[in-house]
Amino acid sequence: MHLEQVAGMEWLSPDVIRMVLKSERLVSSAKPGQFLNVRCGDSYRAYLRRPISICDVNRESGTADIVFQVRGAGTELLAGVKPGEFVDVMGPLGNPFKPVQPGGSMVVVGGGIGSFPLLLLLRTMPEVRRKALLGFRSHEAVVLEEAFASNSERLEIATDDGSHGQAGFATNLLERCLEQEKPDCVYVCGPLPMMKAAVGICMHHDVAVQVSMEQRMGCGVGACLVCACKTRDGEGFAYTHVCREGPVFDGREIVFD
Ligand SMILES: Cc1cc2nc3c(=O)[nH]c(=O)nc-3n(C[C@H](O)[C@H](O)[C@H](O)COP(=O)(O)OP(=O)(O)OC[C@H]3O[C@@H](n4cnc5c(N)ncnc54)[C@H](O)[C@@H]3O)c2cc1C
Ligand code: FES
Structure with a gap:
């Protein structure tokens, strides 16, 4: 777990907000497709952490952005954080996108x-x-x-x-x-x-x-199975953790019911 300082909060639309985190650690470690499991507050209303993708990093300012839509209790609490305050995050978590070769x-x-x-x-x-x-x-x-x-x-x-x-x-x-x-x-x-x-x-x-895959999550690290999704396994299917084996998958592997 890491405490990251909030450098800025900016509403991008009536219900979407950008949170800028001052964090050389995230700038140097975040890969596209990875996410942070964010503690949204102490309230029982948002006991579990909420997964939010890393949207952007800026090497000059040493900041990483997460952008989220206010949907329910967790993101509502998170939207109330003020610049200068700290948020408790786990991550970067999950497997990133696999890149295309240069020139492709x-x-x-x-x-x-x-x-x-x-x-x-x-x-x-x-x-x-x-x-x-x-x-x-x-x-x-x-x-x-x-x-x-x-x-x-x-x-x-x-x-x-x-x-x-x-x-x-x-x-x-x-x-x-x-x-x-x-x-x-x-x-x-x-x-x-x-x-x-x-x-x-x-x-x-x-x-x-x-x-x-944007499955609902619990622990974010493969311990609870809340995030299970169906993936192909031979002629049948298996349940796979989106947090640990994903969130990025080869699209052909997913069984979309
Ligand atoms: C890997 C990953 C990355 C994500 N990245 C982002 C991001 O960059 N920006 C962003 O805005 N959101 C992202 N999400 C979704 C985000 O985690 C949820 O919107 C958030 O957890 C909602 O929490 P809440 O307490 O505000 O709402 P809740 O009270 O938990 O739920 C409010 C409503 O949203 C629905 N909901 C909650 N979570 C999900 C979900 N994962 N998928 C579909 N519906 C859901 C619920 O069914 C309910 O109707 C991501 C999810 C995952 C798994
Ligand atoms: S969220 Fe707990 S196993 Fe994936």
Whole structure:
């Protein structure tokens, strides 16, 4: 466990906040796809830690960002932390995304809060041709647009109601993208139905796909099985810890029920 000092808090939308942590430790150790298991407060309302992805790191300022949506008790308490205070985090935890070779090409597909871990992934692969396809509910929910635009050669956004970018889902953008080109790898993070659809599209086009699973968690280190997800095992399936074996998996390994 580590106490990290909060250097800044910034609302990016009515319910999404960026927490900037002053931490050389995180800057030097965090890999894209990894997460922190964050203690949100002393209250019984948020007894368990909450997993939040590392969204970005900044070597010049020695800071690491987590970006989270206020959903329930835990994230509500976390949003109330003030700059200068300390948060208790475990991590970086979990297995990171596997990179594409320099000179290759990649596409990231993010849905809502699932977009956040993909920013660090793009930032760490400047020598790869990068396309970002993001889906949000509506214009109001679109966050980090500039950061994604400046860390990719092309950014496309879809909103469910068409109020920003194209009307539809990020998976519609992916379908169109793969009809035109075959990247070396597609990286997906978002709600389960979206990841299931994205993996199906990638398999149809015979393109490698990695997914980051956002399962609910307890301990975060492989001790409680709260985070189990089904993965292929021969002809059948097995239960796998998302916290320890994931959160990043080869998309073809996941059994999406
Ligand atoms: C590896 C990993 C990385 C994550 N990274 C981020 C991130 O970068 N930013 C971010 O905003 N969120 C992220 N999440 C999701 C985040 O952990 C949950 O939103 C958070 O735990 C909710 O806690 P809460 O106490 O505020 O809400 P709760 O009171 O626990 O739940 C509120 C509502 O959210 C739903 N919910 C809670 N957790 C999840 C979950 N894991 N998946 C789907 N629905 C859930 C509940 O069913 C409920 O409806 C990540 C999850 C995982 C597993
Ligand atoms: S969260 Fe406890 S085993 Fe994964």
